[in-house]
Amino acid sequence: MSLLHIAIVLPFIAAVFIPFLFKGFRNIHTGWFVLLVPLALFIYFIQYLPVTSGGQTVSKTFEWIPSLGINFNAHVDGLGLLFALLITGIGSLVVLYSIYYLAKEKEALHNFYVYLLMFMGAMLGVVLSDNLIVLYMFWEFTSISSFLLIGYWYDKERSRYGAQKSMLITVFGGLSMLGGIVLLYIMSGTFSIQELIGMSGSLMQDPMFIPAMLLILLGAFTKSAQFPFHVWLPDAMEAPTPVSAYLHSATMVKAGIYLVARMSPVFAESGIWLWLVAGFGLFTLFWGSFNAVKQTDLKGILAFSTISQLGLIMSLLGLGAAALHFDQLDENIYMGATIAAVFHLINHATFKGSLFMVAGIVDHETGTRDIRNLGGLVNLMPITFTIALIGTFSMAGLPPFNGFLSKEMFLLATLEILEFNLFSMDTWGILFPVIAWIASVFTFIYSIMLLFKTFLGKLQLDKLPKKPHEAPIGMLISPIVLGALVVVFGFFPNLLSKSMIKPAVEAILPSLVESGQEVYVNIYFWHGFTPELFMTLGIVLFGTLLYATLGKWQGIYNRIPEQFTINGVYDRGLEKGESGSFRLTEGVMTGYMRTYLLYIFGFFVAILLSTLVVRDAFSIDTSNLAEIRIYEVILAVVMLASAITILFAKSRLTSIVALGAVGYSVALFFVFFRAPDLALTQLVIETVSVALFLLCFYHLPEISRKEERMGFRLGNAVISILVGVTITLIAISAYSNSSVFESISQYHIDNVYKLAAGGNMVNVILVDFRGFDTLFEICVLGIAALGIYAMVHFRGVRRQKG
């Protein structure tokens, strides 16, 4: 196990000690101990920067289940490292923030930090493992720890609802992804992503390629809250704010983005991939930004904004796949989309993290997150306001912040795709810049709304549960750091380009850099008067206009009826699924023996008869039959008559006697068929049985002594006749084919005296040739006798209960 592996599982190891630290040091906030872990990891991962920016990767193997090809292969390349740095970096800031956010007296901090560390380790595992099964394992770890964190305040009903919803949706996606992984393994014989990338050309030809791609995309879309699976994210806002900032803006929701980026080299040559990823991303971008304007809760706005921004990154990754269809790197304009995706990924993590922390501060200091009650906080909370200003302007895509740069690059990418002449992009592609532009207008509106309605306007002190004041400095450090990064990356975007963006892009599009060409990443602040600049101007113009008239058109949101929303569909689906399966069980499991017997006999008949018909297996062969003798016919008639008498008998006594008649006719048949031992046994046993039946009959309680004929039920009659017919048909056709093998009885006949010194073959078989059967038959009788004794003698428990 290398140091890299230890680094990945370090959060898990640390999580073991957290409860002890919590109990042992009650006067120190547990968060301080936790803070060391991500900080140490961040410093550790920084060391890999020179390696990956030099185009190198690091792979370390730790054997887990080598016989199944499942090994913990840690693989550090540009993409993995970028995520690892985001996870540990923002992780440190979030832990620091949570120290001031969660009070050590009131909260179950040991739970919180154990879950958080579990999540951090799981996330590191996802982004740094090369083996798909290990990736899946960590993937589900993120789902579970996210579930635990959303339900952290488990006494709140909404928390439990949100936790369950996110669990159901992400685990659904996770399992689909597992299906995709298995399909990939069947196609290629390997779980290693790097090996899969090498085979992508031949995989394309496989019929399972498309299903595998769809299943993996399902996993990525559910995790990254893409339409229509985005519904869990707004409800996950019931989690403590540090969790929302960490999981639901910067890291976990980007796991799907990571997966799409990671699997791009395998799938992206296909046009379906391009359309699906770009299309779903674009629609999610629009839908998220459109719905964000409707929200009144600060975290609700941020949740929909996250959905929308994730859609943006997703669509950029999809558009970036176009680059694979052109070989020359220096002229490859579609590369820009991937660069923009990576750049916006970093930008989003910085500004969204800081905005969530701002929302948390506002909540913490005023007691509410409802923008209808907030306003005018700018004078009371100047630092928070500044951070919020930077964050929202960056989110809206305004200069001079980093969001402006990535938004410009995004618009440029959607414009450039118009020139792409494959997969009917040149005709339908026009939708891309149009929808992107509309979505950006809405993004502008909700960003401005978030800032203005919280911090400007009139202060409504009477509506606030607490008297607002500026947050303590400890709580402000993390958002200040993130806000500063927003500004720094805005002014000096090329700070990142060589060290982080370039290696990440090389990892997403490895086939393009194979031939020794280098990706050239240079992000300009000023391009000149380009079309995307005018688009941005238009966004600001229209956004301001629409924001000013918000009250007039906000009514359209109420036009959408509740049952058509995806939440409504989800809720009803869950409810219908539950009530439907309940009704199904109620309907099938009636509790009556008769029903179950009908099922059993019904299936018996259906399977046997249909097999008989489908296989055309019925055959009748009269050559091998024994002759019919008249007294056998008479006996058969007698037996049938008594059997049928039972059915129509009015009194139970008649049916018992008729059963006895059947038994004695069977004994007579045994005589005719030359089975003396059977006849003897049958006579004795039938006598005892009838006596027992009579005993039971005699002890029948008064209430049900009413003699009555058995009621006729057509269903019963049909089933029983079918059973009889089936048995007859199978018996006849089995007998007709019985000459395939000779009987083995000749051996017994020949050796009964020679080997066993007996003359009665049946008895010799019972006690000598096949004596074991007899031994256990004796056991059966013994058990029955003991059982009867026990039933008769040990009684009373039920009666005492009444």
Next chain:
Amino acid sequence: MEILMSIVIGVLFTSAVYLILSKSLLRVIIGTGLLSHGAHLLILTMSGLKTGAAPVLKDGVTSYTDPLPQALVLTAIVISFGVTAFFLVLAYRAYQDLGTDNMEEMKGNESND
């Protein structure tokens, strides 16, 4: 002969199944009795009913009926007797404790199981 026996066995099975599907516990047990008769005859029939001597060694006889199915049926008779006896006493005890032999009334549910 075997075809005739197959039909007889089929009728036995039909009555047995019809009885087993009925409400009265006693009829269910009668049904199982008929069912085992049918099964025993079926075993014997399927081995062939060609006439030969009874399977007891006797000088000068060359053709015997097949002894193996008879041994199997003998075992089956004894076992089904044991089970039937147990089942009957069980039914008897059920009458005593529950005061009914109606299967429909013996339906278990969440409250009284």
